[in-house]
Amino acid sequence: xxxxxxxxxxxxxxxxxxxxxxxxxxxxxxxxxxxxxxxxxxxxxxxxxxxxxxxxxxxxxxxxxxxxxxxxxxxxxxxxxxxxxxxxxxxxxxxxxxxxxxxxxxxxxxxxxxxxxxxxxxxxxxxxxxxxxxxxxxxxxxxxxxxxxxxxxxxxxxxxxxxxxxxxxxxxxxxxxxxxxxxxxxxxxxxxxxxxxxxxxxxxxxxxxxxxxxxxxxxxxxxxxxxxxxxxxxxxxxxxxxxxxxxxxxxxxxxxxxxxxxxxxxxxxxxxxxxxxxxxxxxxxxxxxxxxxxxxxxxxxxxxxxxxxxxxxxxxxxxxxxxxxxxxxxxxxxxxxxxxxxxxxxxxxxxxxxxxxxxxxxxxxxxxxxxxxxxxxxxxxxxxxxxxxxxxxxxxxxxxxxxxxxxxxxxxxxxxxxxxxxxxxxxxxxxxxxxxxxxxxxxxxxxxxxxxxxxxxxxxxxxxxxxxxxxx
Numbered sequence: 001x002x003x004x005x006x007x008x009x010x011x012x013x014x015x016x017x018x019x020x021x022x023x024x025x026x027x028x029x030x031x032x033x034x035x036x037x038x039x040x041x042x043x044x045x046x047x048x049x050x051x052x053x054x055x056x057x058x059x060x061x062x063x064x065x066x067x068x069x070x071x072x073x074x075x076x077x078x079x080x081x082x083x084x085x086x087x088x089x090x091x092x093x094x095x096x097x098x099x100x101x102x103x104x105x106x107x108x109x110x111x112x113x114x115x116x117x118x119x120x121x122x123x124x125x126x127x128x129x130x131x132x133x134x135x136x137x138x139x140x141x142x143x144x145x146x147x148x149x150x151x152x153x154x155x156x157x158x159x160x161x162x163x164x165x166x167x168x169x170x171x172x173x174x175x176x177x178x179x180x181x182x183x184x185x186x187x188x189x190x191x192x193x194x195x196x197x198x199x200x201x202x203x204x205x206x207x208x209x210x211x212x213x214x215x216x217x218x219x220x221x222x223x224x225x226x227x228x229x230x231x232x233x234x235x236x237x238x239x240x241x242x243x244x245x246x247x248x249x250x251x252x253x254x255x256x257x258x259x260x261x262x263x264x265x266x267x268x269x270x271x272x273x274x275x276x277x278x279x280x281x282x283x284x285x286x287x288x289x290x291x292x293x294x295x296x297x298x299x300x301x302x303x304x305x306x307x308x309x310x311x312x313x314x315x316x317x318x319x320x321x322x323x324x325x326x327x328x329x330x331x332x333x334x335x336x337x338x339x340x341x342x343x344x345x346x347x348x349x350x351x352x353x354x355x356x357x358x359x360x361x362x363x364x365x366x367x368x369x370x371x372x373x374x375x376x377x378x379x380x381x382x383x384x385x386x387x388x389x390x391x392x393x394x395x396x397x398x399x400x401x402x403x404x405x406x407x408x409x410x411x412x413x414x415x416x417x418x419x420x421x422x423x424x425x426x427x428x429x430x431x432x433x434x435x436x437x438x439x440x441x442x443x444x445x446x447x448x449x450x451x452x453x454x455x456x457x458x459x460x461x462x463x464x465x466x467x468x469x470x471x472x
Contacts, residue, residue: 052148174380179195179340399412424462
């Protein structure tokens, strides 16, 4: 309830801040020598609205029409003696008091002939996001660096944002979660979910429970607190001793999960256990009978979370009402679910769509399995601020992040061709033109050669799609 209260207060503060000043009214922003007008930037009109803005989309952001020299800029944080006064002057004092975890504030104005950057957050994660937002608002030109006048008050909607197969570059765009605990650079710094598959048949005896706890032990020792037991694509089968003791699968699973949870909690009282059941999509014809049998067997502990893929194994749309009903079917009331989103794998160079913003009421994260860089970026944008998410705007911004302003149109043409299912030969020609073009100086999240390799590799999927759809 505290998180909901903070979120509601923050939204109210953001709205009030927006009403208190016009979009471009930033006192003192034009009295700094060497300032630039935003309209003077050498940027094509097609991408001007996307340039020097924060991505993922903030909860509230106001951008000015002036860029101030970064040289000589004064950075003010919450350790400064005049921090409170500057907060009030920027209209961000109430927002600071109610800032939730990972939230941050950022304001850039001019004062006494130089830029002033007001930047603060409640935790280390928020400070990282503030620094990344500031970098996105900075123009690195031939005459030096310039910072766009702005006011940003921001916080995430979903606390867990990530992927089953994470990639290190995503952390620049506020990815913080990985489904599956590993020890490599791609998951470093993220909150990991250690995932255990008991296998078939289920051994619900003490020995079976001990094997699960032994699997989780090293991850708990490293501070992992999200621990999942999964049964996706497995049958309802019990070992001989488990069948003798419990009779049916549901009572055996209820007992097994209770004992696993107890063992995990003895080592760490903050451990959270999740179940990915055999009926992990709620339109599964077995779903109602299985969930009812689990409730009849005593049900799960109220703090056990569920993991679903949506109404189908691969769901074009995932609705909040369906997720809420699926959780109720298992009798859960506390821990929010996780959504394992199978839509958007290789070959999908379009934006994430069909995900209900209200899912945030019932789940902590909607994580993908794979995904192209464009799909991954738009998902992270949606997870940060689903209410403001615009698929087409987010898609174009993702392309800008990947290709840069000089090659934006070339790469957009390639992605659009993938979206409409163009022929392999046509897309391959576009890819090769992009590969030959020069984008010297652009520091995108993925190396240019790697990006070209990805789109080349996905060209073959266009022929497969055409064969399965009859060219439609």
